[in-house]
Every structure is written in structure tokens, then in C-alpha cells.
Amino acid sequence: MSIPFQIVILGGGTAGWMAANLFAHKWADKVASKALQISLIESPDIGIVGVGEGSTPTLKRFFEMLNIPDKDWMAKCNATYKMNIAFTGFSPASGIERYSHPFISQIDTFTQRAFMVNSRTRRMGLDTHTASEDFLLNGTLAKQVKGPQTPDNFPFSIEYGYHFDSHLLGAYLQDHAISLGVMHVQANVEAVTRHPNGDIASLQCKDGRDINGHFFVDCSGFASVLMHKTLGVKFISYKDNLFNDAAVVVPTPMGEHIPVETISTALSAGWCWKIPLTNRFGNGYVYSSDFIDANQAESELKQHLQLEDNQECRHLSMRVGALEKQWQNNCLAVGLSAGFIEPLEATALHITQIAIEQFIMAFEEGEFSNRLQDEFNHKMHKRLERTRDYIVAHYKLNTRDDSDYWRANRSNVHLSESLKQILDVWYKCGDLDNEIKRQDLTTHFNAVSWNCLLAGYGAFPPLAANQPGKGDLYQEQNIAQFVHGCALNFQSHKSNLFR
Structure with missing residues (x-):
């Protein structure tokens, strides 16, 4: 009996389970015939940040491809519909206090x-x-x-897009991927072995297991264990273009009416999102630590939301930028391991999904080889940079004059x-x-x-x-x-x- 082609995904979360689902759906016949085996390795010790998250309409197409109706997943993920992003306070000198970007x-x-x-x-x-x-x-x-x-x-x-609890969505996609034949392995990876030609050979787990694969997908988040740390693919920071590198998040109660839009509000050193879920609002202040510290950011967020000083908040760090390549040797980076452009236009999952879809097409057309690797990398590099440009414009064009942060963004020449x-x-x-x-x-x-x-x-x-x-x-x-x-x-x- 021939050995199946083995795809090993390192890391769960939304990105990892999205990749697992799309692979298993697209190559269902190979999975069924045992010609392909898809495994996802996930550490039981790494917590998932379950913040309220928004999407673009690309996610609608994702569920349509998998034949999953809205009613089957939305209630399980506290999800709501998203028709619009509203921006408040970014350009007060123009006389426009609020504008919209409808889908x-x-x-x-x-x-x-x-x-x-x-x-x-x-x-x-x-x-x-x-x-x-x-x-x-x-x-x-x-x-x-x-x-x-x-x-x-x-x-x-x-x-339309969606708002959802990212932790619950990851759990839902996990169950669906397993139903499609994906193997879920809970283990802590402590070492990576490589072939003489530089390809990744296996993941060595703390419990002694050695997980071999023919192709690997890095969904290990900002750690980028396979692509950056193991294969040495260079990370290109967008710090010159996008100043924000941290966030503080807190939930607030949902009112009687559930909005169908994300509200982004400019604050002194960044902006605050307000994302409506069925059970609560998710709120977060995305800011630059060069202009405000974590305690100050938390206080400003609480003041903006009219919360008590003792309200518990969570703090997150962000690495804004992208790998020079998303596909190197026998490894593909997806999600945060490939790069991150701050969440002002909710592009994270959009770029993740596009990368997986483009890879599937390139891998198939290249007869499951690296033949179209350079073409794929070029396409994804362009997509990331042009998405970055659209986000940069939000800052460059601001007309605020109330803080050094906004003045520095307006005078930024790194375009x-x-x-x-x-x-x-x-x-x-x-x-x-x-x-x-x-x-x-x-x-x-x-x-x-x-x-x-x-x-x-x-x-x-x-x-x-x-x-x-x-x-x-x-x-x-x-x-x-x-x-x-x-x-x-x-x-x-x-x-x-x-x-």
C-alpha cells in the first residue's frame, strides 16, 4: 500500500482550521481514497484570544464553498451580519465627523x-x-x-460580512474539518527536523512523537515557527507605514438593537473598534506604544466606553508586517505567521482565505510541486502591499491636530x-x-x-x-x-x- 501524501498544519485557530477545511473540501476525493492525509497539530497549552472579530464578504464565499448555511454556524459563534464599516473622528477638520465604507x-x-x-x-x-x-x-x-x-x-x-467570536468560530471550523477527515493532534512541538535540501521533514513533539509530512502549513501565529524561525524567511516590518503595535480589549453589554456595522473611532494614539455580537459588544483600542503606554491606553479606552476603573481588560501585542515569501521549500505560511496588517478594514481573514485559495490553485496546476511558487509569492506580496496602502491612506489623510500621533501620521512620507x-x-x-x-x-x-x-x-x-x-x-x-x-x-x- 502506497504512503499517502501528508499535509501537516502547525497551529489551530481560525487560520489553521480554515486551511484544513479548504484543503479537505477541495481534495475530498484524495482524502476519501487515502491518497491524502491532512493533520492539524495544536498545542493544548496555548490559549486562543476570543475577541470579537469582523470579516469582509470573502468569508461569505468561504461558507458557500463548504455548503454551510448561515443558520448552521452563526448562532454557535454569536455571529451577526455586517453591512458596513463606519469611521468616526478621523477627519474632523473637513467637517465630516463620520463616513461609511459599505460593502x-x-x-x-x-x-x-x-x-x-x-x-x-x-x-x-x-x-x-x-x-x-x-x-x-x-x-x-x-x-x-x-x-x-x-x-x-x-x-x-x-x-455582506460577519461579526463573530473568533474563538467560537475556530471551534466550529475544527469540528467541521474533523467531519471531513482531518486528523486533530494535540501536542507540543519542541523541535523541527529538516531534509538535506532544506525541506522540513518532521515535527518532534514533547511527548516523543515524531510527525512526518510531505508539505507543512505554518499557522503558528506571530511566532512563525516554521517559516521564520526554521526556514529563515525574512520578516519585513511595516513600522514605517503603520505605527500601531498593540491593543487593549474589553467586552461591553449589548443593547436592545444589534447594529449591522463595525464602528471605528479615532482616539488620541490610534482607534477603537466596536463590534456587535449577539451577546455583547467586542471593543478594542489599537494604538502605538511609541505614543502611549499600556496603562494610558487602557484608561483612555475605559473613558471612551464610560467604564469603571476596575473593569478588567486584556492587552495584546501586534507584529505588523509580512514575510518576504509566504511559500518557501515545502512550507506555506498562513494567517499571522505570514503577516498582519492591522484590523482597521478587517482584512486579516480575507487575506488568509485568499492565500489558501491561491495556494490550492497553484499547487494543483503545478502538479503538487513548487513549480508555481514564485508566481504565488509575487501575487500575495502585491496583495499584502496594496492592502497596506489602503490602510496607510486612513492615517496619512487624517485631519486631526490633537496629538503627536495623528500629526506624525499626516507628515509620514513613507508611502x-x-x-x-x-x-x-x-x-x-x-x-x-x-x-x-x-x-x-x-x-x-x-x-x-x-x-x-x-x-x-x-x-x-x-x-x-x-x-x-x-x-x-x-x-x-x-x-x-x-x-x-x-x-x-x-x-x-x-x-x-x-x-
Whole structure:
């Protein structure tokens, strides 16, 4: 009997179990025929940080691929729907206290061009309406606290993300992966052996077990045990671009109405998330330790949330940056072991899922060899850097003047050429959509998302002295009536969750 091809995943959590599920689902026939064995090694001694976490709509596609309906997993993970991210206090000098980045749905094809045209004419000094949440349906649904489920006679698909307890989601994905044939091994790995050619050979456990594999997946978190510590792949810090390196987190009670959006609020040395779960709010202050210490950050978070001084909080550290390569020798890094871009736009799981999907395609096309390794690494490197650019823009464009932190972000000159070109086109009243296409960025953050950000920060010149009294497509195309008419098809968020 031939030996099965063995994939060994080091580390559980959401990233590890997401990889296990996608491998087992994609290669189900090989698992069933014993040609492939997938094992996940998880230390019983390492705790999981169960914070409230948000996703992009990519996670919706993940569950659709696995044929898991929302009702089967959401209740078990205290999950809620997410239609929008609201940003408060990032650009007060513009006169815009709050702006939205709604997830873009199929029906927005009727209104998104008007939004982008209005943003461009506003850059030319015309007084036009540029609030993204008034053009894009999910922004309106968020304001009305409505969920994404539609009646059968509504002919358009709606994109949405989720909020969830990350610890509970990891446990759910663990059970599902095991049902697909994944082996779960609880053990503490204390050494890694390698073949003469540099490939990883086995994981040596504290209890004496030696776990061999043909291919390894590093999901060991910031420790990056296999890729960084064993294979020596260089870590590239984003410290010059993104200053935040720590967080303090605390839960608060849920009110009567469960929102369908993440709220991100600028504080003195970073920003605070507020994520609604069915049983509580998850809150966290992401900050730079160069500008505020842990005790000060905890006090500021408590003051922001109006909590008592004796409220217990948890402190986390973050390593913001990415490995030079995500696939080296016979090892793939996924999740925090590959890199982390701070959670301002909830991109962590999105990048994790994309990396796994791209690897599966490259590994298959390369006939389960390293033939397409360089191409994969190039794609993922570009995706990480362009995602980083979008996050950097949130800080670079701020108009706060209340702390050294925000002033330092605004004066930061460490910008990529890609970001410089986007901002140059914007401020010179060029066609941002064409620039996004020219740079081939549509699979990262598209032109609509960039317009949400730049218009939301009020990155416009003063209004022209003489206004023509026309040219505002929001008014001329009666978009308010169209969007609010569409919203009539939707029910309350709570009814979507507990039906």
C-alpha cells in the first residue's frame, strides 16, 4: 500500500482550521481514497484570544464553498451580519465627523457611477453630494439596522460580512474539518527536523512523537515557527507605514438593537473598534506604544466606553508586517505567521482565505510541486502591499491636530509609489477608476472603495465661488428614492438573525 501524501498544519485557530477545511473540501476525493492525509497539530497549552472579530464578504464565499448555511454556524459563534464599516473622528477638520465604507453589492451598479462622478466633480469645486452610504445600498441598510436577507422576488444578490467570536468560530471550523477527515493532534512541538535540501521533514513533539509530512502549513501565529524561525524567511516590518503595535480589549453589554456595522473611532494614539455580537459588544483600542503606554491606553479606552476603573481588560501585542515569501521549500505560511496588517478594514481573514485559495490553485496546476511558487509569492506580496496602502491612506489623510500621533501620521512620507500615484490622480482631478485599472488593483480595493475613503475624509478643494446649480447626480437621478425603495425589501437585523 502506497504512503499517502501528508499535509501537516502547525497551529489551530481560525487560520489553521480554515486551511484544513479548504484543503479537505477541495481534495475530498484524495482524502476519501487515502491518497491524502491532512493533520492539524495544536498545542493544548496555548490559549486562543476570543475577541470579537469582523470579516469582509470573502468569508461569505468561504461558507458557500463548504455548503454551510448561515443558520448552521452563526448562532454557535454569536455571529451577526455586517453591512458596513463606519469611521468616526478621523477627519474632523473637513467637517465630516463620520463616513461609511459599505460593502458593495450587485444592485449598486445602478448608483455607484453617480457616486464616483459626484466625487470627481466635487474635486473640481462643484457642490455635489458625496456621502457613500447614501449611494450604496448597504450603507442605507446599516442606518436602518436591517439585515441582508431578501425575499425571493428581489433579483439582486447582496454582499455582506460577519461579526463573530473568533474563538467560537475556530471551534466550529475544527469540528467541521474533523467531519471531513482531518486528523486533530494535540501536542507540543519542541523541535523541527529538516531534509538535506532544506525541506522540513518532521515535527518532534514533547511527548516523543515524531510527525512526518510531505508539505507543512505554518499557522503558528506571530511566532512563525516554521517559516521564520526554521526556514529563515525574512520578516519585513511595516513600522514605517503603520505605527500601531498593540491593543487593549474589553467586552461591553449589548443593547436592545444589534447594529449591522463595525464602528471605528479615532482616539488620541490610534482607534477603537466596536463590534456587535449577539451577546455583547467586542471593543478594542489599537494604538502605538511609541505614543502611549499600556496603562494610558487602557484608561483612555475605559473613558471612551464610560467604564469603571476596575473593569478588567486584556492587552495584546501586534507584529505588523509580512514575510518576504509566504511559500518557501515545502512550507506555506498562513494567517499571522505570514503577516498582519492591522484590523482597521478587517482584512486579516480575507487575506488568509485568499492565500489558501491561491495556494490550492497553484499547487494543483503545478502538479503538487513548487513549480508555481514564485508566481504565488509575487501575487500575495502585491496583495499584502496594496492592502497596506489602503490602510496607510486612513492615517496619512487624517485631519486631526490633537496629538503627536495623528500629526506624525499626516507628515509620514513613507508611502509606496502605488499610493502616491493614486493620491496624485485624486488631487489632480483625474480618473481614479482608470488609475485603479492601470495598476491592476481591482481585486484589492476597487475604485468605489477608494472613493468611499477619499470622499469620506473630505479630501476636496474649497467650493468654487460660482456654482452652476446643476451637476449633482444624487439629486438629478433621484438616487435617494431608488435606494430607499430597494431598502423596503429588507427586514430588521434581529429578524434575520433569529428567524
